[in-house]
Amino acid sequence: MDIALIGIGKIAVDQHVPAIAASSDWELAATVSRAGTVDGVDAYTDFDVLLAERPEIRVISLCLPPVPRFEYASKALKAGRHVMLEKPPGATLSECHALEAMAKAKGVSLYATWHSREADKVAAAKDWLSDKTLKSFRVTWKEDVRRWHPGQDWIFEAGGLGVFDPGINALSIVTKILPDAIHLTASTLLFPQNRQAPIAAELKFFHPGGADVSAVFDFRQEGEQTWAIEAVCEEGTMLLTHGGAQMFVDGVAQGATETGLHGEYPRLYANMAALVRAGGIDMDLSPMRHVADAFLLGRRETVVPFEF
Known part of the structure; x- marks a missing residue:
């Protein structure tokens, strides 16, 4: 499946890009970032342009800081794309509940990832x-x-x-x-x-x-x-x-x-592939409630x- 990675910062470069590259489920088809790029991958600086020009990319992985994440996630969901959220899934609990409601209304998958659970x-x-x-x-x-x-x-x-x-x-x-x-x-x-x-x-x-x-x-x-x-x-x-x-x-x-983040992000992307295939949603917010x-x-x- 084609996937777009939004936000090419340290965690994206260190974990997301290698996990996607090593997976038989995914093909990194595009990125969106103000400055970061991935060699050999189409790079955009405007998320709206990506959504308009690349309808074949059905899955969006968001690696942005939590505050701007809702705007990007809501645009992707309204465009009928499946969305994978780096932790925390949003800046507030209300945002996360709103995103889940959007995903259900559109019949698409939404995944609030917690990479440490995959340790x-x-x-x-x-x-x-x-x-x-x-x-x-x-x-x-x-x-x-x-x-x-x-x-x-x-x-x-x-x-x-x-x-x-x-x-x-x-x-x-x-x-x-x-x-x-x-x-x-x-x-x-x-x-x-x-x-x-x-x-x-x-x-x-x-x-x-x-x-x-x-x-x-x-x-x-x-x-x-x-x-x-x-x-x-x-x-x-x-x-x-x-x-x-x-x-x-x-x-x-x-x-x-084991040491470090061994296997965590590959398992997250395997989980996301399973959710997309099943049409499922995983938005467990219990860690965020404690915060x-x-x-x-x-x-x-x-x-x-x-x-x-």
Whole structure:
């Protein structure tokens, strides 16, 4: 199937383009970007022109920042195209619900992707937790914004999510692997004096079984990056590390050792191909609800200015 990739930035170049190139399901037929291009692929700078000139491209993958994404997604859906959304699927929950309604009205597929759910050991962690009695659950997600988003000021603008841009990856795993639904009860958000989005956050959750569930996110981590989830249960302790790529039970590694985003984006594109063929929609917004609740309940603290 022909697909167009909209927004040729770091994540598109690092993950989307290689995943599409390696897939037997897809042919990258065009891109839209103000400056970025992909060698050998038709490049547009105007999305409206692409939609008008290339009706044979039935699938659109959006890799734009969250704030402008709704405009592009709604245009694509109204034009009868299937749409794949990089995380988060929109700037607000209301936007996401509106997009789902448009997709249903047009009879096209819509996919809110959560790439961290496709990390190598997430499915195994879900299976392990399914019959365990949870006592505590701790998420530690700390990374260096300068390394992963160099010079991307939009991430600290209103709607850019700040530290929740990576934090929502953790929440996508949490909402996938926990057998019981949780909800936020308290949050503390650290805002640099010169920014509109938080650079760090601490969260507390209600768990129906009384387990102690918490998370800490930080965009200021230097040196080793930390993407870990620890579940202490009556039956043992499970630890996910490297963003869900590695899993340990009582200190013993489970399965092969993976690193980075190994296999995540190829699996997303395989999922999208299956949705298009089945005419399906996957718009699970549970990770985004936790982020919205964190902003609603957030106790704001001001910290030193941040510059890239």
